[in-house]
Amino acid sequence: MIRINLLGQERPKASRRLRGPSIPLESSLRTLLFVGALVVAFVVLFAMYHQKASELATIQTRITSLKAEKTRLQAIKDQVTEYEKQKAILVQRIDVIEQLQANRTGGQQLLQMVATTVEHSPELWLTSLERKGNALNMTGEAASLNSIANFLTQMQKSGYFGEINMKEAAENDIVKGAQTFAFTMNAQVATPQTQGVRPTSATAPAPAAPARPGRS
Secondary structure, eight states: OOOOSSSOOOOOOOOOOOOOOOOOHHHHHHHHHHHHHHHHHHHHHHHHHHHHHHOOOOOHHHHHHHHHHHHHHHHHHHHHHHHHHHHHHHHHHHHHHHHHHHHHHHHHHHHHHHHHHHHHTTEEEEEEEEEEEEEEEEEEEEEHHHHHOOOOOOHHHHHSSSEEEEEEEEEEEEOHHHEEEEEEEEEEEEEETTTTOOOOOOOOOOOOOOOOOOOO
């Protein structure tokens, strides 16, 4: 059939639409979520890295400070050790000085006591006096055995001597026309705790007079 357009208008032609390839909405969301997750992870990791780096720097600073403190304390320890050595040397020197002073004082007291004892023993004199530790060895001369016995008694009363032993007493008559006796004895010097206490040990009795040969 033939159709005639009386209005003089051309019939619009059907337009053709150009369409690109379609992208599903679910895939787009997954991509956006993946990218967002990567960004968040990067931010978290960067924050953790920054925090750990800061902590590491703090620890390194602390280590450096502790090393410096250790060096300072080691120097102080070395000084203390040196001071302790010097202190030990000084204490040793002081002990020696005190011991020498004590011996000096004790020697003076001993000589004074012996001199006092001899002074209270008439007709007796000492010719030698030797001290070895607390042992005192004496030799002397006396005009009689009674003088020697009195000397022993005076030593006992002084409290400055412990055990007293008479080793020998014999007539020697070193002076012509006069009777004299030589004697040897030893005694223990009393300790400070026992000085002034009278010894309880038995003391050697005064020696008997030896028989004198008859004179013409």
